[in-house]
Amino acid sequence: MARKSTHHASWLHLHLAVCLSFLLLASNQLPRCSLALSANSSRSSGGGTSRVPALCRSQEAASLLQLKGSFALPTDGSCDDNTALPSWRSGSDCCRWEGVSCDGITGRVTALHPSNPTCDGRLKACGGLHPALFNLTSLRRLNLGGLDFCGSQLPESGLERLTNLRVLMLESCNLSGSIPPSFTGLHSLQKIHLSDNTLNGNISNLFSAHSFPHLRVLDLSYNMFEGTFPLGITQLKNLRVLDLRSTNLSGGIPNSIGNLSLLRELDLHGNRLSGGLPRELSNLTYLTELDCSNSSLSGQLPSLTSLIRLEYIGVSYNSLMGTVPATIFTLPALVELHLQVNNFSGPIEEFHNASGTLTEVYLSRNQLTGTISTSFLELTALSTIALDYNHFTGTVNLSSYSRLRSLFEFTASGNSLVSIVGDDRWTSGSSNSSISELAFASCGLTRLPSVIRHLPSLNWLDLSYNGIGGKIPDWIWRNHSRWLDLSHNMFTEVARPPAYTVISYIDLSFNRLRGAVPSPSLLSASHLDYSNNKFSSMLPGDFLMLYGTAASINLANNQLGGTIPYAGCDQFHYEEEGGRKPLRDLDLSGNNFSGQVPPYVLRGCNNNTLRVLNLRGNRLEGTWPQEMGGLCRLEAVDLHGNQIRGRLPRWLANCKELNGLDVGGNNLVDSFPSWLGNLPHLRVLILRSNQFYGPVTTVSMDPHRKNHHHSRSAQGSTFRRKTAGKPENFPFPLVAGKWNSGIFRHFSFSNLKIQKYL
Secondary structure, X not given: OHHHHHHHHHHHHHHHHHHHHHHXXXXXXXXXXXXXXXXXXXXXXXXXXXXXXXXOOHHHHHHHHHHHHOOEOXXXXXXXXXXXXXXXXXXXXXXXXXXXXXXOOOOOEEEEOOOOOOEOOOOEOOOOOOHHHHHOOOOOEEEOOOOEOOOOEOOOOOHHHOOOOOEEEOOXXXXXXXXXXXXXXXXXXXXXXXOOOEEEEEOOOOOOOOOOOOOOEEEOOOOEEEOEOOHHHHHOOOOOEEEOOOOOOEEOOOHHHHHOOXXXXXXXXXXXXXXXXOHHHHHOOOOOEEXXXXXXXXXXXXXXXXXXXXXXXXXOOOEEEEOOOHHHHHOOOOOEEEOOOOEEEEOOOOOOOOOOOOOEEEOOOOEEEEEOOHHHHHOOOOXXXXXXXXXXXXXXEHHHHOOOXXXXXXXXXXXXXXXXXXXXXXXXXXXXXXXXXXXXXXXXXXXXXXXXXXXXXOOEEEOOOOOOEEEEOHHHHOOOOOEEEOOOOEEEEEOOOOOOOEOOEEEXXXXXXXXXXXXXXXXXXXXXXXXXXXXXXXXXXXXXXXXXXXXXXXXXXXXXXXOOOOOOHHHOOOOOOOOOOOOOEEEOOOOEEEEEOOHHHHHOOOOOOXXXXXXXXXXXXXXOOOOOOOOOOOOEEEOOOOEEEEOOOHHHHHOOOOOXXXXXXXXXXXXXXXXXXXOOOOOEEEOOOOEEEOOOOEEOOOOOOOOOOOOOXXXXXOOOOEEOOEEOEEOOOEOEEEEEOOEEEEEEOOOOOOOOOO
């Protein structure tokens, strides 16, 4: 028994000795572990304020300094500092440099994202990727996105040395040329971002499962590649995101696209593809985004009912045909559906189990027929429905759609709708409708839908190009703060807008409206078009108010008479606040205005913001002011058929954007305006039926100018005089013609008085 106790005590002492040794060893290692963890945490954050000793490898610091030497600051003055990457200094720990991360144990550089925090512009590296970069063989993440490589190409060799690289980001780098074959040696890559460059060449054989077995994200969008869809991409079984938007690819979408069973996002927008959407897309059950819009696709839309995670479908601007499957409106996760601008035909069948997430439906510009499906009313999350320019018929019950609490935009222009109906017992107070945009232009409507007055949130209304007659009621001016277009109808009267009417865009043109121009005491409209009616009067104060507040005024082709009210520029205090812009376009042509033209009309006010001035076909008198302060921004001027006298103002030579000048049919007396020959954009000069005189330089077509949209008659279209034995060219056509909506056309030449010419 004593022997057993002695043996037990010896074993206990041995056990305690082992435990103490272990604890001592652990206590010695603990600071090292703590230090390593601290260093690793610090380095992965890009060089914080940790006090750990520097672990940067001197060889890699030298490579980084070489890389820094290849960068240059932008020359646009956008940088506060005169040095690129100021934290990158010799003798300091490179792991603490801006944009550099290191492994906390080895001190090797693992991530690189160089940028200048004090510089708004882009760093330049016009010599391309510096070879020193490839010495950083432990790099796992390389982000050079946004650097300007000035059109340089990717190097033929060197990249393959970065065998540990997981993420490569070279988007928006102004890179050109092809992707080199050495690129396929980056076997560890999981994410590739090369978007928004001008890379080219054929990439059909560049990608394979052998080269990129771990690839999850491939973004090559906005480049200029050649060839067909790279079949090797369909072998990348781990791929989650494939973005080939606007890469100039041709050919069909391969059926093997269905092999990418883990794919979440597929974007083929803006290519030159052919054929249709393969049925194998239904295998991509994890897909959330499908965008094949504007890619020249044809054929029918395949069944997508298995794609229960799909949130976005974009196949617009193609040539897809056949019927739109009603099941597409029942996809449980779908949020946006873009089918516009295709050749879909037939009716939209009624559907059950409508999606509770679908917010936007775009079906415009197809060949769809029949009545508008009442099943749309079951899409409880619907915010936008666009049915424009199809062949729908029947009626639309706005009261029913107004019960969709999220619906704010409903457009169905260009259909043969018979009528819009609703519950007239509603009042604006009782309606909880959220509809704010309503467009039923070119629908064959003959009555103004009274239900519209009960939509309290409506601020955009387009009922143009219908056959609606009668009186425009006063309630039409209410609740519209953005857009009101009743043009091209048959209205004969309009109620005067109430005071404080605020509408940004008003178009009542091409109706049969008579009487006074409707203008409230405080109208705020950036665009106002009352042209082609029979308005006969306008209060002087209303005109001055419009001139001082609107950006575009069109009163052309009415029966307005009298004088244009006089005012000094100091009366127009126009500041661009709250999105308001000063007057740029003024069209009073085709009326009966007479008397003196006020200087502010011919010269402009408000910092001379006027771009287009059209007074054609009135009986206006006076002279053109010879002085003008500030810049000239005029682009088109038409004073044809008035009684303007005197000389052309010489400040017209400073109107560098002037495209056309028509002063024909006035009483101007002046020498030939050869000084206009230096205007870079002048295409049309109309001087006929005045009293211009003196020597004329050559007036002919400049063969180096492009986009001459005019015709010239055979009579006297070229004038020449000799100077030092050599004819001079006048760099624009001398013509006469008619101005319409900022465009000169129907040109001829006649009746120019020339004192002498050879």
